[in-house]
Amino acid sequence: MKELRETVKSLLTEGKVDLVIGWEKGTMPGASTPVFIDTAEKADSLIFDSTCRNNLSVYFTKDRRELAKDDKKIGVVVKGCDSRSLVLNITEKQIDREKVTIIGVPCNGVLDMKKVTGKVDGKEILEFTDDGERVTVKGREFEQTFPLDEVISDSCVTCVRRDAVEHDLFIGEAREPGSDENAYVEVEEFEKLDSGERWARMEQEYSACIRCYACRNVCPSCYCNVCFVDQNDPQWIGKSPEITDTMIFHIIRNLHVAGRCVECGACERACPMDIKLLLLNRKVAKEVRDRFGSVTGTGLENKPAMADFKEDENQDFIMG
Amino acid sequence: MSEWEPKILAVLCNWCSYAGADLAGVSRMQYPPNIRVVRVPCSGRVDPLFILKGLQSGYDGVLVSGCHPGDCHYISGNYVARRRFAVLKPLLEFVGIEPDRVQFSWISAGEGERFAEVVSKVTEDIKKIGPAKRLVKGA
Ligand code: SF4
Ligand code: SF4
Ligand code: SF4
Numbered sequence: 001m002k003e004l005r006e007t008v009k010s011l012l013t014e015g016k017v018d019l020v021i022g023w024e025k026g027t028m029p030g031a032s033t034p035v036f037i038d039t040a041e042k043a044d045s046l047i048f049d050s051t052c053r054n055n056l057s058v059y060f061t062k063d064r065r066e067l068a069k070d071d072k073k074i075g076v077v078v079k080g081c082d083s084r085s086l087v088l089n090i091t092e093k094q095i096d097r098e099k100v101t102i103i104g105v106p107c108n109g110v111l112d113m114k115k116v117t118g119k120v121d122g123k124e125i126l127e128f129t130d131d132g133e134r135v136t137v138k139g140r141e142f143e144q145t146f147p148l149d150e151v152i153s154d155s156c157v158t159c160v161r162r163d164a165v166e167h168d169l170f171i172g173e174a175r176e177p178g179s180d181e182n183a184y185v186e187v188e189e190f191e192k193l194d195s196g197e198r199w200a201r202m203e204q205e206y207s208a209c210i211r212c213y214a215c216r217n218v219c220p221s222c223y224c225n226v227c228f229v230d231q232n233d234p235q236w237i238g239k240s241p242e243i244t245d246t247m248i249f250h251i252i253r254n255l256h257v258a259g260r261c262v263e264c265g266a267c268e269r270a271c272p273m274d275i276k277l278l279l280l281n282r283k284v285a286k287e288v289r290d291r292f293g294s295v296t297g298t299g300l301e302n303k304p305a306m307a308d309f310k311e312d313e314n315q316d317f318i319m320g
Numbered sequence: 321m322s323e324w325e326p327k328i329l330a331v332l333c334n335w336c337s338y339a340g341a342d343l344a345g346v347s348r349m350q351y352p353p354n355i356r357v358v359r360v361p362c363s364g365r366v367d368p369l370f371i372l373k374g375l376q377s378g379y380d381g382v383l384v385s386g387c388h389p390g391d392c393h394y395i396s397g398n399y400v401a402r403r404r405f406a407v408l409k410p411l412l413e414f415v416g417i418e419p420d421r422v423q424f425s426w427i428s429a430g431e432g433e434r435f436a437e438v439v440s441k442v443t444e445d446i447k448k449i450g451p452a453k454r455l456v457k458g459a
Binding site: 187190191195196197198199200201202228236237238242244245247248251252254255258259280283284287288291292305306307308309310311313314315317318319 | 372399403410
């Protein structure tokens with residue numbers, strides 16, 4: 001934390017950046033909130049721990065694009081997945097690499113608050129601390145400590161690129177990516193079910209969706225000026241939470257972020273209905289990896305998979 | 321009593337598959353009358369929404385067909401489309417849409433016979449799986 005604050009302070013005082021986007025302590029225990037630091041004094045509020053759940057790359061796209069438009073130099077604090085979003089957005093020409101200073105922080109996974117409250121049987125948590133390996137929660141007449149690993153988001157459990165893949169500065173020492181051999185176990189399990197069973201599970205999971213679009217709004221890869229769900233001429237899908245419209249929304253959103261989703265899990269964490277959104281994202285990411293040999297946001301020189309092609313490519317799904 | 325006949329949406333590219341369908345027609349080849357053709361300029365124009373919207377609005381199956389790789393009128397439209405379909409197809413199957421419900425083929429302007437064969441095959445496949453239920457509006 002100290003090193004992060006000092007680094008940001010010197011970037012600001014030396015005039016290397018005009019603004020740094022990071023996290024500060026939130027108002028609720030176990031929560032952080034994005035913060036915009038434009039003077040060295042303010043840098044003391046910066047934190048990084050398992051509560052830093054948001055993918056801050058989202059501030060470079062969507063309606064916040066102006067941020068990156070003027071000549072400001074912007075610094076941003078990133079976890080592994082956030083850095084991949086930046087890389088993707090740079091390859092998509094949404095961000096100018098020259099104008100952004102990427103500050104990597106070592107990530108051990110971010111909290112799934114549902115898992116935390118599960119540990120304490122839903123009791124109210126008044127205080128939360130995290131030392132990078134273990135988290136401690138305190139409430140009225142209880143205190144409990146458990147390994148961080150047991151309460152991190154599903155997206156983090158299988159994450160093999162926890163440290164920034166692209167960075168100008170790194171707080172500590174960036175670790176090499178691990179093997180993604182077991183990253184898609186859950187997808188493979190689901191693939192084993194028969195077609196009817198899969199549909200039934202989907203229907204069950206997605207029938208809870210209230211179409212609030214929080215999942216879309218937090219996603220740094222979802223930045224169309226007019227999203228197809230908001231379009232009304234032609235109106236592609238109904239606005240009601242009828243399962244067919246909801247499924248089409250999710251299928252199409254997944255296709256729109258195909259080869260562009262970094263599996264950060266921000267969408268799933270934003271969902272007020274606790275829908276397991278990542279299963280579809282991961283299915284798509286697995287296809288993209290296996291078919292096109294592409295892992296999103298891992299190289300500035302790589303074209304996004306869906307904007308690329310090879311003439312001679314697997315077409316096993318085309319009728320013979 | 322008449323047997324159930326599937327309604328199939330066929331999205332065909334203007335330069336190859338649509339011309340292939342035309343050739344099948346002028347050559348008086350027989351193929352099942354189950355398809356309703358929508359002509360698009362290129363398979364690259366096929367938004368996955370067309371397919372899903374088709375299933376939602378009551379089609380029992382969808383066939384998308386374009387020019388063979390290398391033959392695209394716009395050079396690379398079908399290559400880009402192929403990537404898109406390569407993800408779409410497994411994703412649809414993953415969520416529980418029956419594998420034969422949505423099919424893809426390449427048919428050139430000279431392949432009238434192949435067009436007739438493909439339509440027969442797709443119609444047979446969809447007859448086997450029965451009327452669409454998943455994703456259908458109001459089902
Ligand atoms: S997905 Fe990886 S990099 Fe992102 S928060 Fe989880 S562990 Fe960290
Ligand atoms: S779709 Fe979800 S997991 Fe993928 S980049 Fe967007 S927020 Fe992250
Ligand atoms: S955040 Fe959850 S409830 Fe809201 S639209 Fe997305 S999936 Fe549906």
